[in-house]
Amino acid sequence: MLNKKLGIIDLTTGKIKIETIPDSLRRKYLGGRGLNIYYLNKLLKRDVDALSPDNVLIFGAGFLTGTLTPSSSRFSVSAKSPETGIFGDANCGGFFGPELRYAGFDRLIITGKAKKPSYLLVKDGKIEICDSKKYWGKDTTEAQKDIKNDLGPCELVLCGVAGEKLVRFACVRTGIKNAAGRCGMGAVMGSKNLKAVVAQGTGGIKIKYPDKLQKLVEEIKDYLFASKITPILGKLGTPLLYEVSNTIGAIRTKNSQLNAWTEKLNAEEVEKFVEKMVSCSSCMMHCRHRNTLGGEGPEYTALGVIGANICIEEPDQVIELNNICNELGLDISSAGTILAWAYELYEKGLIDKKTTGGLELKFGDLELSKKLLHMISRREGFGNILAESTQAVKQLGEKTKDYLIAVKGLPQSDPHDVRYLKAFALGIATSSRGADHLRSRPTLEIFQKLPPEVRERIYGIKIQDPTTLDEKEKAVYFSEHIFATVDCLGVCKFICHGFNSPKFLGYSHFKDLIYATTGWEITEKELEAAGRRVIDTERMFNLKQGMTKADDTLPKRYFDDPMPLKMAKGHHVDRKEFALALDRYYKLHDWTEAGMLKAERVKELEAIK
Amino acid sequence: MKYLYVYPELCSGCRECSLACSLGKFGECNPKKAAVSVVRDEFERFEYPVICMQCDDALCLKFCPQNAYYKESTASGEVIKYNKDKCIKCRFCATICPHCAITVLDNEVVKCDLCDGDPKCVKVCSTGALKYEEETAELSERRKKMARKVLSEMGKTAAGAGKH
Incomplete structure (x- = not known):
């Protein structure tokens, strides 16, 4: 089946x-x-x-x-x-x-x-x-x-x-x-x-219990639609998260030199450029914006990373950059992070016109950003250096690394400046593909009015302060497991328990769906264990590729520069506290102090056929 | 009388309707083997669910050389049904259907039978692009919507319209 x-x-x-x-x-x-x-x-x-x-x-x-x-x-x-x-x-x-x-x-x-x-x-x-x-x-x-x-x-x-x-x-x-x-x-x-x-293809996917699946899906949809956030996600899509982060003062702005940006990029403004919301296959959320400028998007990520982060203020300009990245086949998250990095390096005098081929780099310059995206995609001139992504440090000098918002060589995808919400920080530091929020971001931490019982029930956390690293390993641990499981199932995180809402689909729903589709009786524990197996196998693979504990870290700026604006003002990640949190996180995973898998676990995983 | 109604402007293109249809009829998830199909083209920017309208003067019934189609009266209305045993798979019905609503795939003719008065496609449609309703109820709802729109454009909301 x-x-x-x-x-x-x-x-x-x-x-x-x-x-x-x-x-x-x-x-x-x-x-x-x-x-x-x-x-x-x-x-x-x-x-x-x-x-x-x-x-x-x-x-x-x-x-x-x-x-x-x-x-x-x-x-x-x-x-x-x-x-x-x-x-x-x-x-x-x-x-x-x-x-x-x-x-x-x-x-x-x-x-x-x-x-x-x-x-x-x-x-x-x-x-x-x-x-x-x-x-x-x-x-x-x-x-x-x-x-x-x-x-x-x-x-x-x-x-x-x-x-x-x-x-x-x-x-x-x-x-x-x-x-x-x-x-x-x-x-x-x-x-x-x-x-x-x-x-x-014209072949279907045979289902073990068709009537059960139909009934189950109807129930699941009723359950999802009962959540207040469902219609909002379907109307605004991910851009609604921009305002949430910006209100705290946690939108990556100007390569994280600042932490808040214009309200002109709020979802309501973006909505003016939306012709229709459309869906992926089988999706009830319809979070994709068919925009009036000829493409689709922008997502929250684009608004932050190629908006605030490079100091673009107008939604239509972000949409234009978004559409260009899509046409050229560039990852928007990396593109925006790398552009912002280059702009700051120029501003700080770490690179000059000799390196840029005569280009004057500056934040907020739409035409320059468009030009650079095209140059990167064809590896022309300075674009050939930026096309190396974080590896451009080799050409631009070791000092430039200090201004790079990346982990394990991957530019950060989340427009969220993680110096304030510490669970987010631990998440991007430990994710198996580098600085990315879709591996383990404990999103619910962002809700300032998250009831204590919900935080405890979902993440197992008693401490209510989202700005301390204490206990945050538990939130990351929970999130990375359920995200790994949904990534294996082919289901979108948008309807996954703990990502957008405490009331979306969890292991019990997935267990029922697996049973209806295949007749397999898999327990919730086994599903969580599958997630854990994935995380451990990825870790094992990365260690073989030369990754070490030292790579489970954050951009220098997140440790050393306190945030300058709004509620988040003064917040940064303390190195000592971070090291302790990492130790606790490894322990939770049953990894060694050096972040290695134990020999018996390696043996067990390598034996799977 | 109850009918299946389609509102293409509300369709988000997810194809849950087709998947539920193929699941109910063939026990598989296959959007191409369904009596409701979503025509979609991201590049031309449209989504359009194609359904059988159970025509009063149905061409499939009228012109099938084998008389494989017949009209059945049910509690909620008349349904054009299809008799597999009489069918010779000539696909003529599929080509003359003015709504392109009949599918032939895997040597199967797929024709909407309204799931015995409880269409599965409607149950999974998340946007209201498909509805199965009494004609009077549907019309009244549509008229209300139109009234609200006109009044709001005149600057008098439906709620506030009677105040003066």
Whole structure:
């Protein structure tokens, strides 16, 4: 039940193998992000350059992806990251994940490098490597339209020009704005000469108990709609979070030199540019903004990272930058962080016109930002340096690292300045892919009126002060487990318990959904254990790639510079307290003091087949 | 009489209607094998649910060379139903349906039968793009909506309209 095939494609030799994923493995890792790290850990050799043919690129649909399960559109793209050198993993919605399954596949493992620009055609149980010369060099919308014109109805993922040019933060795109954004998975596609993966399928996903699933989904929807936040999320989408963070004084502004920005980027202002809210496959939330400027978005991330962070004040200007990133296939989170970093370096005199090729860099300059995004995507001039993302430190000098808002080489995605809410800080410091909020952000901490009993029930935290690190390891621990589990199931975090609301879907709902779809009796504890297995396997993989305890840290500025504005004024992260919190966090995970997995756990994980 | 109504402007394109339909009819989740289909194109920027309108003078029924279609009176209204045993899979019904609402896939003709008066698609539609209602109730609701709109544009909200 729910089991589609595994396609293994060697682009160098053109050999294609089709296999079945054993149920024993699916019970341990479910699907999506979980099975992706399982296979990556098994298949990737040591010391592989992320942009070499030896890297292993995996597209994996979630366990429930493509079913009637609400918001079950998601798939994960994983490989060794060219941006960070550790686990690269990005999660994406839209319609490709379901279509991959309707075409007969749960997962594609891609190795080698094609001799010429190629795309994969995955159609009703078969995989073919095809010539993509006519789509190479095209922006993501044009290429998608052309492919759809040539092949008929299909869903596809592709890299933009940025991926072709091996920009280290090139994303994988599908549709108008959905992206497997993080960790440079688009560059891995480019390095393999792979422009796109196209899915076309007419096969359904057989369900064990159809009536049960229908009834369960109706109940779940009633439950989700009973929450006050559901209609707000469907009306405003993620931009509603901008004001929430900005009110505290926790919006990354001017490369985190400031911590509050204009109210002109509030959701109500963004809404003026929204034509219609649309959905991903199976999603009741419809949080995607079809904007009046020809694209989709912006998300909260864009408003912060390519808005406040580079001092852009007008929503239409953020939308314009957002649409450009999407067309070029650049990860917005990294793009905004890297631009802001460069602007501050110039402001501080750490780089000058000699480095920038004569360009005068300054915050708030829309035209400059647009120009740089295009230059980055084609690796032209100064863009060639910025295309290296955080690795540009090698060219710009070690001192420039102090101004970089990144962890483990990954620029921070969350526009939230984490110096105030300490659970957020511990979350980005320990996330398995670097500074990212979708791994473990205990979002509920942001609600200033969160009732103590709710905080205790969900996170197990008795201390009510969100600005201390005390007990925050528990909030991160809870969040990373449930997020890992939903990433394996292919369900969106938007309806996940503890992300937007204390009343969304938790392990008990997932248990029931798994039973209705497959007849498998999996306990809530087993589901949480699957999440833990994923986190441990990712940790194990990262340690093998050379990551150490020292990498579980924060940008220098978060430790050393107190926030200057609003309620958050004066807050920063204390190094000693942080070290203690990290110790407690490791302990909770049953890792060693050095943040290593214990030998018996490594043995246990490596033995899983 | 109860009818299935469609409001394309409310459709967000999620396809839960199609998934529920295929689940109910075939025990699988397959948006292409459903009696309700969402035509969507992100690039052309539209979503449009295609449903069977149970036409009074139905072309599928009228022109099927095998008389595989028949009209059944139910408590809530008339439903055009399809008899699999008579069908020769010529797909003529699918090509002449003015709403393009009949699907042929996997050697199956998929035609809406309103799930015996309890359409599954409506139950999972989150935006109200699909509704199954008494014609009088639907019309009255639509008229109210129109009235509110007109009055609000005239600067008199529906609530405040009677005050003067």
